[in-house]
Structures are given as structure tokens and as C-alpha cells.
Amino acid sequence: MIKSKIFFSFIAIEIIVIAFLYTDANHTIAARNAEVQSKRELVRKLSLTDFAVFTEARYTRHPSQADTFSAFQDFPSSMDHFPAGSIVGPQRGNN
Amino acid sequence: MILHPGALALITGAVLCFSMTAYAVVLALKIIWHWDISSSSELQLALERRTYLISTVMNYVMGFEILSLFLYVYTLDSIHVLFVGAMCATGSLNANPIGWYVLYTRIAIFFLSATWIAINYLDGQAEDYPLVKLKYKFLLFIAPMIFLDGYLEIKYFAGLKPDVITSCCGSLFSDESKKVAGSLAGLPIKPMMYVFYCAAATLAALSALSMKVKASIVKYLTSFASILFFPIAIASTISFISIYYYELPTHHCPFDILQGTYNYVGYPLFVSLFGGSFFPVASGVAELFGSVPSLREPVGKAQKRWYVVSIILIAIFVGFSSWPIVFSGFTPF
Amino acid sequence: MFIYSIIVATLTSLLFLTQSLKKEAMDVFIEAPELIVQRMSAGRHDLIPVGYAEKILSIPGVSSVEPRYWGYYYDNLTGGNYTLIARNIDALHMVKGTLPKGPGECAIGKGVADVRLTDLNDVLFLSINPQQKVSLKVVGIFTADSAILTNDLVVMDKNDLVNFFALPKDMATDLIVHVSNASEVPTIAMKIRRDYPDTRPITRSEIVRTYENVFNWRGGMALTMFIGPLLAFAIFAWDKATGMSAGERQEIGILKAIGWETTDVLKLKFWEGMAISLTSFLTGSILAYIHVFYFGAALFAPVLKGWSVLFPPFNPIPYIDLYQIFVIFFLTVIPYLASTIIPSWKAAVTDPDTVMRS
Numbered sequence: 109m110i111k112s113k114i115f116f117s118f119i120a121i122e123i124i125v126i127a128f129l130y131t132d133a134n135h136t137i138a139a140r141n142a143e144v145q146s147k148r149e150l151v152r153k154l155s156l157t158d159f160a161v162f163t164e165a166r167y168t169r170h171p172s173q174a175d176t177f178s179a180f181q182d183f184p185s186s187m188d189h190f191p192a193g194s195i196v197g198p199q200r201g202n203n
Numbered sequence: 204m205i206l207h208p209g210a211l212a213l214i215t216g217a218v219l220c221f222s223m224t225a226y227a228v229v230l231a232l233k234i235i236w237h238w239d240i241s242s243s244s245e246l247q248l249a250l251e252r253r254t255y256l257i258s259t260v261m262n263y264v265m266g267f268e269i270l271s272l273f274l275y276v277y278t279l280d281s282i283h284v285l286f287v288g289a290m291c292a293t294g295s296l297n298a299n300p301i302g303w304y305v306l307y308t309r310i311a312i313f314f315l316s317a318t319w320i321a322i323n324y325l326d327g328q329a330e331d332y333p334l335v336k337l338k339y340k341f342l343l344f345i346a347p348m349i350f351l352d353g354y355l356e357i358k359y360f361a362g363l364k365p366d367v368i369t370s371c372c373g374s375l376f377s378d379e380s381k382k383v384a385g386s387l388a389g390l391p392i393k394p395m396m397y398v399f400y401c402a403a404a405t406l407a408a409l410s411a412l413s414m415k416v417k418a419s420i421v422k423y424l425t426s427f428a429s430i431l432f433f434p435i436a437i438a439s440t441i442s443f444i445s446i447y448y449y450e451l452p453t454h455h456c457p458f459d460i461l462q463g464t465y466n467y468v469g470y471p472l473f474v475s476l477f478g479g480s481f482f483p484v485a486s487g488v489a490e491l492f493g494s495v496p497s498l499r500e501p502v503g504k505a506q507k508r509w510y511v512v513s514i515i516l517i518a519i520f521v522g523f524s525s526w527p528i529v530f531s532g533f534t535p536f
Numbered sequence: 537m538f539i540y541s542i543i544v545a546t547l548t549s550l551l552f553l554t555q556s557l558k559k560e561a562m563d564v565f566i567e568a569p570e571l572i573v574q575r576m577s578a579g580r581h582d583l584i585p586v587g588y589a590e591k592i593l594s595i596p597g598v599s600s601v602e603p604r605y606w607g608y609y610y611d612n613l614t615g616g617n618y619t620l621i622a623r624n625i626d627a628l629h630m631v632k633g634t635l636p637k638g639p640g641e642c643a644i645g646k647g648v649a650d651v652r653l654t655d656l657n658d659v660l661f662l663s664i665n666p667q668q669k670v671s672l673k674v675v676g677i678f679t680a681d682s683a684i685l686t687n688d689l690v691v692m693d694k695n696d697l698v699n700f701f702a703l704p705k706d707m708a709t710d711l712i713v714h715v716s717n718a719s720e721v722p723t724i725a726m727k728i729r730r731d732y733p734d735t736r737p738i739t740r741s742e743i744v745r746t747y748e749n750v751f752n753w754r755g756g757m758a759l760t761m762f763i764g765p766l767l768a769f770a771i772f773a774w775d776k777a778t779g780m781s782a783g784e785r786q787e788i789g790i791l792k793a794i795g796w797e798t799t800d801v802l803k804l805k806f807w808e809g810m811a812i813s814l815t816s817f818l819t820g821s822i823l824a825y826i827h828v829f830y831f832g833a834a835l836f837a838p839v840l841k842g843w844s845v846l847f848p849p850f851n852p853i854p855y856i857d858l859y860q861i862f863v864i865f866f867l868t869v870i871p872y873l874a875s876t877i878i879p880s881w882k883a884a885v886t887d888p889d890t891v892m893r894s
């Protein structure tokens with residue numbers, strides 16, 4: 109009996125925590141809406157196209173603007189030697 | 204090939220179901236060959252124990268398949284962004300038409316494996332396992348479906364190429380389309396509503412009648428009615444239920460209602476539809492075995508319960524589909 | 537159970553992070569240029585003659601065309617790569633100070649300001665070689681919460697940038713095409729390619745899709761790497777479930793002796809598995825939420841960072857999607873349940889007397 113009580117109270121606590129986190133998430137989303145709006149303004153006015161996350165190579169800095177065979181872009185059969193290249197997948201453009 | 208987390212989860216699930224079913228089939232074959240209830244040999248005892256394992260495995264497989272049906276539709280919905288012109292799950296399915304077959308096989312597997320579980324349940328109620336050989340032969344019939352389904356699913360995800368221009372649901376489920384889906388959407392709304400409500404009422408009435416009347420024919424009729432009801436309900440969803448939810452007379456897509464914008468209303472809608480049309484079928488199947496002496500009592504009991512559940516589920520389904528018709532100000536005609 | 541929670545937490549963190557960035561990209565890049573036209577030369581992105589703009593402007597549906605000047609600058613001093621952009625705009629919310637009004641001024645991202653230890657009104661000196669150099673007065677710094685977009689930016693005047701990069705006259709990096717009706721973008725893109733076969737038009741929807749793809753790929757890649765650990769975990773669960781302690785064995789023996797059926801024991805085992813899964817799943821999700829949204833995915837940062845010198849701090853917005861939770865459930869709970877079936881069946885069919893006697 110005692111074990112089941114521990115289990116249920118544990119689950120109950122976790123559900124309360126999750127409910128709290130959920131409201132917290134909604135709250136944060138609402139609170140940061142203004143931030144998203146100003147980011148949109150930023151993108152529009154500066155005509156940005158990409159996140160400034162991986163700055164090490166040009167195809168990771170601007171994945172959406174990169175050549176279609178970016179992994180070999182520096183010379184034929186040049187290996188992709190940037191660590192971020194392993195997490196920014198290859199892009200398939202229309203051309 | 205796309206490496207989407209949802210696709211990976213589905214492939215993992217498919218591989219698991221695949222191997223579990225394969226294992227169950229091997230055990231089932233052994234049982235079909237060697238089963239002899241009157242024997243008290245070591246082998247028979249081991250086999251009887253094995254039946255529990257198979258039942259458990261199949262229950263799990265069935266559970267996984269149901270979950271993966273939902274996950275599949277959900278994933279389709281979420282990957283549509285990758286395809287030019289796709290606006291919902293329909294677009295993702297059109298990007299690689301194999302996807303449609305996965306959807307069909309999965310729905311078929313749902314009904315088949317649910318039937319299997321029903322038979323298994325009845326069999327467990329009787330002392331002498333009268334249905335053992337039959338249910339394992341039935342399992343051998345379901346297994347290839349599961350293999351096919353897993354294979355098609357992997358093929359679907361492997362064959363997806365982002366950026367393929369797909370037609371969106373607006374053009375597939377629109378009145379001008381020449382395909383079946385288009386003709387479903389083009390069905391006139393008013394007559395379709397009559398058909399739908401008549402079908403639902405008939406099914407509920409027949410289920411109620413089956414609880415009272417002993418005659419097998421009524422029960423078979425009910426099963427038949429529910430088999431008819433399923434496509435009618437799907438057609439109604441495409442033809443008028445969806446447009447009431449979207450409040451757009453031209454938008455007929457049956458997948459969009461699964462999206463958060465419509466409060467995930469599609470889930471209770473489809474769950475109640477699948478459940479509601481399955482239970483009368485199960486009762487009809489059970490009726491086939493009503494003549495087996497050791498099964499007479501459990502069959503009767505189970506049928507009664509199943510009919511009640513089915514009536515409730517159909518009521519829920521009709522309730523959910525009528526809700527916007529009654530309460531929204533939207534009038535397409 | 538602890539391991540179980542950790543596995544769930546890792547996978548969930550990953551999906552939370554990618555989902556959040558993906559959602560943000562979708563939200564933000566719907567304001568990206570409708571159409572960008574690059575020129576390709578020898579399969580590489582090359583400078584585009586500004587003269588192309590006239591013919592593009594004559595395509596029906598195009599409302600305006602403007603050249604865009606930007607480029608990369610490798611900073612010897614810090615080893616960082618900056619992105620230099622020339623734009624003349626009036627004001628922005630997310631900038632401390634003002635934007636460059638004319639030659640000799642610039643606005644820089646927080647990351648650049650930090651590595652160069654520059655503040656407002658300081659001078660930023662950039663040089664490629666003795667001929668190509670420029671010193672700019674920092675008139676604005678982008679705020680930290682915009683870092684994900686602006687971390688490595690240096691916004692300056694067009695003339696400064698053209699001189700600094702020594703761009704040939706009448707050449708731009710690419711062209712932005714404004715289209716009045718968004719649904720005409722693909723047709724216009726096609727027409728541009730027909731008129732100028734050496735160009736590559738990039739539509740806004742492609743940019744958004746790229747991000748969807750990049751983050752899916754990233755999430756998927758990491759999950760694929762996690763298949764190994766997941767398998768190990770399944771084996772672990774199997775092993776754990778097989779190696780029941782003598783006490784547990786006896787428990788089942790007693791239950792069976794007092795009349796429990798094999799199916800009842802199997803049900804019990806199923807609920808036991810569900811209880812363990814539920815607890816670990818909830819714990820894991822909570823841990824993941826805290827890790828990603830309170831600590832900015834601190835544990836993943838080194839991996840994501842790679843060799844980037846300028847790396848924006850993550851402060852993801854908690855967009856939670858039920859779908860992510862469902863996917864994680866599928867990837868963890870289901871393999872767990874599957875790998876415990878056979879062991880629990882073995883436990884359930886044991887004879888009561890063999891167990892009790894041993």
C-alpha cells in the first residue's frame with residue numbers, strides 16, 4: 109500500500125509541475141510576443157534570410173542562400189570539415 | 204529520404220511491430236501444428252503457456268498500430284511544410300502516393316487486429332480454448348498485412364523528396380477534381396446529411412435490437428450495417444462535417460480537423476467512428492462462434508456489452524459531427 | 537528508472553530545442569524578402585550586375601527591385617566571421633542607439649560588440665589588406681534578445697561596404713524582388729530564370745522550408761545517433777526485467793498460488809511497466825523543459841557551436857507541441873514495453889511451486 113501511495117503522490121507532484129510549466133510556457137510565449145514582432149521588423153527591414161547561429165562557414169551561416177553542393181564548394185571533393193556541417197543538413201534547391 | 208523525428212519514430216514502431224509479429228507467427232505455426240487439447244504432454248503444456256505470450260505480443264502490436272495510425276496522420280500533417288503547394292496531410296500523401304496505401308493498410312490492420320483481439324478475448328473466456336487453431340490461422344492472415352504496412356511505410360518515407368510540388372487538399376478534395384476524393388466532396392450536402400443521419404440511426408437501432416432479439420440474422424445485419432456505415436461516415440466527413448468545422452464551403456479535407464486550430468476535434472471524431480463501427484462487427488464475428496457450447500455464455504455477455512459501447516460511441520460521433528452544424532452560424536446553403 | 541528518465545530528458549530536450557527554433561524561424565522569416573535573385577557563375581554564388589534589375593522590373597507583377605550588398609568578413613583579431621550588410625533604414629526596435637545614417641557609421645550585433653570589446657561611440661576598425669580598410673563609428677548595438685538574428689552583423693553604409701570589399705562598379709551581391717501578389721512568386725521566379733539563365737531565384741517559401749528542413753534534419757540526425765543508446769537501453773530493460781530478484785519471483789509465486797491467472801500476472805506486469813514508463817516519462821519531460829527553456833540547452837551548446845567563434849546564446853521561446861511529446865513517447869516507451877514482454881511472460885508462466893521451493 110505504502111509504495112502505491114508514494115507512486116501516486118509522485119505522479120501527482122509531477123503533474124502539478126507539468127501544469128505549472130505549461131502555464132509558464134504559455135505565459136512566456138505571450139510575454140515574448142512583442143520580441144517576435146520586433147524580430148519580424150528586423151527581418152523585414154534588414155532583409156535578413158537566416159539565423160546567425162553557425163558563423164563558421166558561409167553555407168552554415170546562410171543555409172538558405174548557399175550553393176546546392178555546398179559541401180564541396182571550396183574545391184572539387186573537398187570534404188565538409190566544419191563541425192556544424194554535420195548538423196546543418198544538405199539542401200535540395202529547385203535548380 | 205527525409206530525417207524527420209516523427210518519421211524515425213514511425214519507422215522504429217514499424218520495425219518493432221514487424222519483428223514482434225514475426226516472432227508471434229513462428230510461435231503460432233508451432234501451435235497450429237502441435238496443438239492437442241486432450242493431450243497432457245510436456246509439449247502441450249508449453250504450448251498452452253505460449254498462447255499467453257502470443258496474446259500479449261499481439262495486444263501490444265495492436266496497441267502500437269493504433270498509436271502509429273494517429274502518429275502517422277500527425278506526422279503527415281507536420282511535414283507538409285516541406286512540400287511546395289502542400290497545405291495539410293493530403294499534400295504530404297500526394298508527394299509520394301505510396302502514403303495512401305499505408306493509410307489504407309493501417310485502417311485495415313486496425314479492424315483485423317481488433318477482431319483478432321475480440322476472438323482472443325472470447326477464447327480466453329472458455330475453459331477448453333475452442334478457437335485456438337482458428338485464431339492462429341487468422342493471425343497468419345493478418346501478419347502479411349503488418350509486414351506489408353511496415354514495408355510500405357518505410358518506402359514512403361524513403362521516397363519522399365522535399366520540394367516536390369504536390370497538389371494540396373484544396374485541389375484534391377474540391378468539387379472539380381476527377382478523382383474519387385473529389386466525387387466524395389462533390390456529393391450534395393443536404394441528401395448526404397439525410398443519408399448520414401439515417402445510417403447512424405439505423406445502426407444504433409439495429410444495435411439496440413440485437414441486444415433484445417436472439418436471432419443471429421439481426422446480429423449479422425447489424426455487422427453489415429456497421430460495415431456500410433464506416434464508408435458513409437468517412438464520405439460525410441469529407442462532404443459536409445469538415446466544411447462546417449472549417450466554415451468554408453470549399454474546404455473538404457478530412458485531415459485538417461486533426462490540427463490544433465480546430466481544437467484537435469478530429470481525434471474524438473475519428474476514435475469514436477472507428478470504435479463505433481468496429482464493435483458491431485466484432486459482435487457479428489462473435490455470433491459465428493455462438494454455437495460452440497463452451498462459448499455460448501461469454502459470447503452473449505460480450506455482445507451485450509459491445510452493443511452498448513457501440514451505441515455510445517456512435518452517439519459521440521454523431522454529437523461531434525452535429526455540433527458545428529447546430530451551433531455555428533455557418534450555413535453553406 | 538533513472539536511466540530511463542535521462543534518456544527521455546535527452547531526447548525531449550533535443551526535440552524541444554529544434555521545435556522551438558523551427559517555430560521561431562517560421563514566425564520570423566515570413567517577413568523575409570519574397571524573392572532573392574542570385575547570379576551563379578561556375579556553380580558558385582557570384583556578384584550580380586545591377587542592370588539585371590531593369591528587365592526584372594518589367595516582368596508583370598514585380599513591384600520593385602533593389603540590389604542588396606552584403607558579404608563576409610573574417611576578423612584576424614578574434615578569429616570570428618562577421619556578416620557585413622549595407623542597408624539604409626531609419627529605426628528599429630531591437631537596437632540600442634541608432635542605425636547608420638551615412639558613411640563612417642555602423643550598427644553591430646551583440647556578439648561582435650562582445651568579442652571586439654566595443655561599446656557605443658567606439659570605433660570599429662576592419663581591414664582586409666592595406667588598401668581595403670575602414671573605420672566606423674559604432675552608433676548602434678543590436679539588443680541581446682535579437683542575437684539569434686543579429687549576433688554577427690555589422691550594418692553599414694552602402695558606399696563604405698562597396699569600397700571596403702572593392703566591389704566592381706554596378707555589381708551587387710544579390711537582388712531583392714518585391715512582388716505585389718504573393719501567389720505569383722513562383723511564376724515570376726520562373727520568368728527570371730528564363731530571362732537570365734545564370735541566375736538562381738530563392739523564394740521566401742524556400743527559405744522557410746530550408747529552416748523546416750534544417751531543423752528536422754538536425755533533430756533526425758541526433759535521434760539517429762541515439763538509436764545506439766536506445767538499443768542499449770532496450771537491452772538493459774530486457775535484462776532488468778529478466779533478472780528478477782528472488783523476492784519478486786516469490787511474490788509472483790504467491791500470487792499464483794492464491795489463485796491469480798497467468799493473464800492477471802501479465803496485466804500486473806503491464807501496469808508495472810506503464811507505471812515505470814509514466815514516471816520516467818514525466819520526470820524526463822520536466823528535466824528537458826528546465827534544461828532547454830530555463831538553461832538555454834546549456835548541455836547541447838558545445839556540440840551545436842562547432843568552430844563558430846560568434847555563437848548567440850540560446851533563449852528559446854517555449855513553443856511546446858503535443859506532437860513532440862507523442863514522438864518521444866513512441867521512441868522511448870514503446871521500445872521499453874516491447875522489450876519487457878518476453879521477460880514478463882516468463883515471469884508470469886512460472887509454476888508457483890517451483891518458485892516457492894527454490
